[in-house]
Structure formats: C-alpha cells, structure tokens
Amino acid sequence: MGVLTVYIVKRVLLVLPTLIGVITMIFFLVRILPGDPTHLLAGEQASPEIIERLKAEFGLDRPIYEQYILYLKSVLTLDFGTSYRTYTPVIVEIMSRFPNTVILALSAMLIAIFAGIALGIVSALRVGSVIDRAVIIFTSIYVSMPVFWLGLLLIYFFAVQLKILPAGGIGSPAHVILPSLALSHTPLSYIARITRESILETLSQEHVRLAIARGLPLRSILINHVIRNSLINVITVIGYFTGVLLGGAVVTETVFAWPGIGRLLIESIAARDYIMIQGIVIFIAMIFIFVNLIVDITYRIIDPRVRL
Amino acid sequence: MSAILAIESLSIAYQTEKGLLRAVDNVDLRIEDREIVCLVGESGSGKTTVANTILRILPPNAIILDGRVLFEGVDLLNMEEEDMSKIRGRKINIVPQNPSTALNPILNIETQFCEFLKHKKGIRERDRCREIAIDLLGRVGIADPERVLKLYPHQLSGGMKQRVLIAIAISTSPRLLVADEPTSMLDATIQSQILDLLLDINRREGLSMLLITHDLGVAMSACNRIYVMYAGEIVESGSTERVISKPLHPYTIALIDNAFLSFKSQGIKRAVSGEPPNLIDLPSGCRFSSRCPMAFDKCVKERPNLVQRGIDSVRCFLYHDASA
Structure with a gap:
C-alpha cells in the first residue's frame, strides 16, 4: 500500500472516535439539563401513570449506561428519533x-x-x-x-x-x-x-x-x-x-x-x-x-x- | 588564459530609508577558464551582492552605480532580461547557501529536477529526464538515485539535498558555477565532503567556480585564487598559496590569525576587534583604519588605492611606497 493510502485509511479510522466523542458529549449535555422531557411531552397535568408509561416507551426507566448504548446505536444508524412537533422522523x-x-x-x-x-x-x-x-x-x-x-x-x-x-x-x-x-x-x-x-x-x-x-x-x-x-x-x-x-x-x-x-x-x-x-x-x-x-x-x- | 568572467569597477548601492548604502565599491574580479576563485569576507562585506549582480537577481532597491560584468566577453548588465534568463541556469548556475530551504518542500526531487531540465534543456519526456537525473545524481555521489528521485526534500539530509542541488546545477553543463556559502549550513564532516565534490566537479566538468565564503579554511582548501573583501571593497587578492602564507593587508592577516587560532583547542579566538564601518556614512580614510593595529595618520585621512603587482593586489598604505 502506498504512503497516501495508509494515511487515508488511518485518517478515516480516526473519524469513529471523534464521532462517538461528539455523540457522548451531546448525550450527557442533554441529560444534565434540568427538567424531565416526559413532562414536556405529556404536559404539566399528566398523571404519574402516563409519565411512567412514556418513560418506559422512551427507555428512560432503564439505567443510564443502557440508555447511552441504545442512543449511540440509533444515532450511528442515523436514527435521531421522532420530532415532537411534526411526528415525522428527525x-x-x-x-x-x-x-x-x-x-x-x-x-x-x-x-x-x-x-x-x-x-x-x-x-x-x-x-x-x-x-x-x-x-x-x-x-x-x-x-x-x-x-x-x-x-x-x-x-x-x-x-x-x-x-x-x-x-x-x-x-x-x-x-x-x-x-x-x-x-x-x-x-x-x-x-x-x-x-x-x-x-x-x-x-x-x-x-x-x-x-x-x-x-x-x-x-x-x-x-x-x-x-x-x-x-x-x-x-x-x-x-x-x-x-x-x-x-x-x-x-x-x-x-x-x-x-x-x-x-x-x-x-x-x-x-x-x-x-x-x-x-x-x-x-x-x-x-x-x-x-x-x-x-x-x-x-x-x-x-x-x-x-x- | 581567457577570462570566463571579468567584473570591472563594479559599484552597487542600496536605496535605504537612511540613505544610499554603498554595498559594493569599485570591485574588479576575474575568473579564468576552469579556475576556482574565492571571495572571502565577513557578512555584510558585499560578497553576496557581487554574486547576485552576476546573475542579475538584485533586489529592487539596488542601484548599479558603475561597472561591467563581462561573461565570455559580453556585458551582462546591458543584456535584455529575456537573454539574461537564458544565461541563468544554462551558462551560469548557482549552488545555494542553505540546501534545506532551497528545494520546494511539496514537490518530489524528480518533479523539481525534470522541471529544470524541461525549461533549460528542452527535455519533455519523463523517462528521458529520469535517465539524465539518475546519471547526474550518481555523478554527485548519491548511491541510490532511483530511490532519491521519488523522495521529498524533508526525507533527505542536508548533505544529500546539497548534492541534489549540485546535480541540478551541473545538469546544463554551465561554464560558471556561483556557490554562495555552499557549506556553511552543513555539519563539519559533510562540509568537507561537499567541498571535495565541488573540487571534483570543477576538475571533471571543466567549469569555473566563484566560491563565496566567510571561512578562510574553506577558501584555503578549495580555491586557486582568493579575493578578500572588506566593507564593499577588495582589500587584497592573489594566489591562495601567497595569500595564506604571506598575507599583506592587516585585515587578511587578522583573518588568517583567526582561522589558525580556532584550530587550537585552548587558543582564545582573537576576533578582529571593532565593527566594520557604516556603509551609508563611510569614513574618509581607509575603511579598515578604525580596526587596524598598524594604522597611522594617513590611513584616517586618505583612501588607499588598490596596488597591483602581477596577480597580487593590496589596498593599504603600507605597500604604497614599494610599488611607486
């Protein structure tokens, strides 16, 4: 393999850690934001049962590392979730x-x-x-x-x-x-x-x-x-x-x-x-x-x- | 013997904010066929200006006040730019001071070699060019020319780069090679190798060389004749043998003292004390008088002429009587 090819392969491989780094940062930034997204979705008057159901639906009841792995997987397959506003995939x-x-x-x-x-x-x-x-x-x-x-x-x-x-x-x-x-x-x-x-x-x-x-x-x-x-x-x-x-x-x-x-x-x-x-x-x-x-x-x- | 290059009463000044800087004053210099001539002096003495004048690559603020530069009998200073650019690289070529910056860092050796051969020898075919380049690189002592051609400058050592540059310089079989401090940026051991290579090339290719150096040791081991320059003037010239064994001008004597002292490990290097004169506001007397241990009244008042005796010359009042 030529020197240039080796460089390109190395450089392309470097994309993955960068990407994971970015996704990780965004994931945790969103998690440390105050407020619960399920409340936002269900509205202020929602009953605890509805909140629990929503949490289960979005996987928010699982441990954080599981959520993280799930999130990483879906983002890397370009699945960013569904828009709250238009109900179409992001x-x-x-x-x-x-x-x-x-x-x-x-x-x-x-x-x-x-x-x-x-x-x-x-x-x-x-x-x-x-x-x-x-x-x-x-x-x-x-x-x-x-x-x-x-x-x-x-x-x-x-x-x-x-x-x-x-x-x-x-x-x-x-x-x-x-x-x-x-x-x-x-x-x-x-x-x-x-x-x-x-x-x-x-x-x-x-x-x-x-x-x-x-x-x-x-x-x-x-x-x-x-x-x-x-x-x-x-x-x-x-x-x-x-x-x-x-x-x-x-x-x-x-x-x-x-x-x-x-x-x-x-x-x-x-x-x-x-x-x-x-x-x-x-x-x-x-x-x-x-x-x-x-x-x-x-x-x-x-x-x-x-x-x- | 016929002169390849004859510089006659050349005077050059630079236009600066503080006034005219007289970089070169009334310089005469001859290089005979197949001769190696050294131009020795400290930095700022005008050596490089002389070299740049020969190739006519002076900066825009330089003014040629007087003089001729005869190359094979033709005055280069009167030549059309178009004709001059045909002489550059073909009949006169240059070996640069710092091989590390003299090659384009982003092109490989082959590309740079072939670009030169294309424009200066009309060789357009890549294979033919490669053939010539491989032969030339072999002649300058590069063991594996095929590999070197594919390399980029940063993959070569300083000595290797200088060899490549010398190979490019001799590829057009020039009559004159101008080498401005070709070894001063190299390690001591590499210095002598490159110097030997230049001597070897001078012998084999039969070209003349102007070797510019601040190092008398280099001049001693390489040159047939030496010109010593001080503050824009030639202060002494003669055969290398004579200048080294029987220096006349006090400045040359000081330079030689220095060169030999530096060989002794415990010897304290006696620098030529003082500073060269300001070239914008020159003293009325001899330009070396303020630093000269042998100066007397006349030296501060009048300017000595260059006294010629055969191939020897000296600009000092100590020798005026003898010539009269």
Whole structure:
C-alpha cells in the first residue's frame, strides 16, 4: 500500500472516535439539563401513570449506561428519533431540508473560492499597488458587513429596483444567486486575505528565489512553486467555511426565505422541539467531521510533510 | 588564459530609508577558464551582492552605480532580461547557501529536477529526464538515485539535498558555477565532503567556480585564487598559496590569525576587534583604519588605492611606497 493510502485509511479510522466523542458529549449535555422531557411531552397535568408509561416507551426507566448504548446505536444508524412537533422522523425532516443547504453552501463557496483566490493572487503579485490597496479595503469593508444588511441591500438593488432576480424562496437557479452572494461575503474576504498573505510569504522563500536565479520561466515559478505552495493555507480556510456553511446559515436563510437546515433549527428552537434540535446539532457535527476528513486528505495530497 | 568572467569597477548601492548604502565599491574580479576563485569576507562585506549582480537577481532597491560584468566577453548588465534568463541556469548556475530551504518542500526531487531540465534543456519526456537525473545524481555521489528521485526534500539530509542541488546545477553543463556559502549550513564532516565534490566537479566538468565564503579554511582548501573583501571593497587578492602564507593587508592577516587560532583547542579566538564601518556614512580614510593595529595618520585621512603587482593586489598604505 502506498504512503497516501495508509494515511487515508488511518485518517478515516480516526473519524469513529471523534464521532462517538461528539455523540457522548451531546448525550450527557442533554441529560444534565434540568427538567424531565416526559413532562414536556405529556404536559404539566399528566398523571404519574402516563409519565411512567412514556418513560418506559422512551427507555428512560432503564439505567443510564443502557440508555447511552441504545442512543449511540440509533444515532450511528442515523436514527435521531421522532420530532415532537411534526411526528415525522428527525432524519426525514433534516434530509428534506439538507439539499437546499448544500446547494446554497456550495454555490456560496464556489463564489468565495474563485473570487477570493483571484483577488488574493492579483493583490499579492501587485503588492503595494493601487489594486492591492483596493483589494485590502474592499475585503475589510465586505467582511465587516452584517449578512442581514448585505442581504437586504442585494434584495433592494437586484430584486426591488432592477427586478432581475427573485427576492427569496427557491425554485430556479436564479433563486440561488442572491443568497449565495450574501453568504459568500465572509469566506470570500478571508480567502482573499489568506491567499495574499501566503503568496507573499512563499515569494520570499529561498526555493522561489533559487528558481528565479536558475532562470525558470516566471509563469512556471508562479504556478508550480508559489501558488501551489500557498494553497496549503488556503485549503484550511476553505474547509472551515465549507463546514460552517453546510451547517446551515440561519440569518441568510431567514432573510431570503430559504428552507435549509438553519431555518429548520430556528423553527425547532421556537417550538422547543428538543429531539429535533439534538438531531440537527449531531447532524451538523457529522458534516463538520466529514468536511474535516476531506480537508485533511486534500492537505496530505498537496503537502507530503503532513503526518498523522 | 581567457577570462570566463571579468567584473570591472563594479559599484552597487542600496536605496535605504537612511540613505544610499554603498554595498559594493569599485570591485574588479576575474575568473579564468576552469579556475576556482574565492571571495572571502565577513557578512555584510558585499560578497553576496557581487554574486547576485552576476546573475542579475538584485533586489529592487539596488542601484548599479558603475561597472561591467563581462561573461565570455559580453556585458551582462546591458543584456535584455529575456537573454539574461537564458544565461541563468544554462551558462551560469548557482549552488545555494542553505540546501534545506532551497528545494520546494511539496514537490518530489524528480518533479523539481525534470522541471529544470524541461525549461533549460528542452527535455519533455519523463523517462528521458529520469535517465539524465539518475546519471547526474550518481555523478554527485548519491548511491541510490532511483530511490532519491521519488523522495521529498524533508526525507533527505542536508548533505544529500546539497548534492541534489549540485546535480541540478551541473545538469546544463554551465561554464560558471556561483556557490554562495555552499557549506556553511552543513555539519563539519559533510562540509568537507561537499567541498571535495565541488573540487571534483570543477576538475571533471571543466567549469569555473566563484566560491563565496566567510571561512578562510574553506577558501584555503578549495580555491586557486582568493579575493578578500572588506566593507564593499577588495582589500587584497592573489594566489591562495601567497595569500595564506604571506598575507599583506592587516585585515587578511587578522583573518588568517583567526582561522589558525580556532584550530587550537585552548587558543582564545582573537576576533578582529571593532565593527566594520557604516556603509551609508563611510569614513574618509581607509575603511579598515578604525580596526587596524598598524594604522597611522594617513590611513584616517586618505583612501588607499588598490596596488597591483602581477596577480597580487593590496589596498593599504603600507605597500604604497614599494610599488611607486
């Protein structure tokens, strides 16, 4: 087996303990919360017999370690229980919303990655120039804009004034444009800055200076030695934001009436749908673990020095 | 003998916030065919600026005030950038100071070797490139070149990396190799191995070499001729034998004292006391006068000329009368 394969296998195996850790933490966090979930379900006036029956039904009368094992088993098979609010399995609810979140998150990340890296490269290669300063000022302002305000601005200009794009909801590719633009502003600014910094750092490195002294063509130096090396840092940022955005964008989804995980979470919190909230939190954690896995493997492919 | 490289009255300054820093002042230097010439001096004396001028890789704040750098009779300083980049890596190549940072950490040796061969020798086929690389790695004393080609820089020792870099440097059969402190970052035992390798290459490949070093010991064991540089100026030059056995300039004498003292375990290293002059605000007299044990009145007032006697030269008033 190649070194890379060994790394990937090791890294995938590491997912399991992380996952169990997360589930364990959430299980016990919920257990130490004050209040009894059965009271919540049955209502304040419920008789002790009903409470006992409910406890038996949910397995809450069993010892805690048994409950824990049971819970672990069901979560690992993606069984998050049934929503108090809609009486549908939590996983079904999540899966009906998750594709929307994926579409929004990936379009936002595509915008952020392409525009961010392009801006970062242009500004680093013209360091100190007007373009460079413009990029720095733009990204500083852009990243500081609250997303709800940016969202409203976009709706005002493109939907209300110009009437060329829908203001909210889903249904066509055009619906994705405004929310993904709004959502991309933070990752875009970070990616642009990190790209710029890493390129500047790489440019001053000895191996790049040597490549110049050896008379390699500038294009080749930039692509093979500067940009490629700089991307190592950028990938970390891309991975982080991909994870964050896949976990749902509460504000953006609300502003644009986008039915994603973020909205589902807000709705569930409003309805005190604890089973649903718990399921969404674990699901988001799983997404994060998965994205991290992809990032680490990509990282290792680009940089052979990475060790587990 | 014909000169491969002739640097004539080269003066270079750096634009700094405090004013012009005169890094190199009126330097003449010749390297004959197949010769190894050493440029010796402490850090900040302008050695590296000279090397960077030859390859024309000076930082943007450098100003070439005067002089010519004739390579095979053509002035490199007047050359178009496009032509210059053809000379870099082909006719003049470089061996870097720190092998550990001189290779791209995320590409394996084969990729880096082949990239160079592709651009500098037009070899595009991977198999052909591998063949050439394996042969060259063998010639620089790497026992298992096939395996080394597949490795990444962090999997090689410093000495191995320097061998790889030397193999890349000689792959285009350059006429001149510029080696800026090629051994100073290596362990003592590896140092002498790399130095031997460079000498061996000079003999076998018939190329000339400019070896830049702060270490007179290195210069002694490797060079045909030595130029001693101090505060941007050449203060003495001559055959290695003559410079070591009969140094003329007080600075050279101090350097040699130092080099030999450091061999004795109990010998207290007598550093050349004092600091080199500020290159932005140079003294009016001899630049070494403030540290010179033999300085007299004239030394502080006037600047000595470089007195030439055959291949020897010295910039010191102690020898002005003899030449007159």
